[in-house]
Amino acid sequence: GENVGLHLPTLSVQEGDNSIINCAYSNSASDYFIWYKQESGKGPQFIIDIRSNMDKRQGQRVTVLLNKTVKHLSLQIAATQPGDSAVYFCAERGGNNRLAFGKGNQVVVIP
């Protein structure tokens, strides 16, 4: 738990800028996708989810985009804050109805 970000791709972003975190998924039959945020030593925290019949969904300061053609999911964070520094990972629900989790991306916000 203390080293959840070990060897993960890292995105460094200036405070106040927008962040875009990308996720490629593997199963074209996946019908549901979800983004989590995980701070060091803590459990994952739900951010936003989207079903496959949608291509965009917005939350508070976050937007998820789904491109089924290229099996790509992205999370956009507006006006990134220091508290946004964490590991972000996506998950897809495939044919076996289970969630498959990605390894994650480390986001570092530079004050």
Added chain:
Amino acid sequence: DGGITQSPKYLFRKEGQNVTLSCEQNLNHDAMYWYRQDPGQGLRLIYYSQIVNDFQKGDIAEGYSVSREKKESFPLTVTSAQKNPTAFYLCASSPTNPTNEKLFFGSGTQLSVL
């Protein structure tokens, strides 16, 4: 204050010892899950339960056991058969219908081998 409580936060296991990780939820969720997280890796499913007195193996169930005697509780035992138990263990819960959506996670237990 609703949520999922995992205990202990840190746990140490000696060789040949079984240890039990606690997970309690007061969200009235039917489904509960145990995942294992290794550094730089995605979460891997150990066991899950969709209803009291019923549970199924996940992708890496060998060396682990669970019970679901109460809706609120889903303890995980790491047995001596699990040869590489050092990891961060996460418990989660979700409503049953639909399944496997919006899982809520606990704060995790870090298990280490002495």
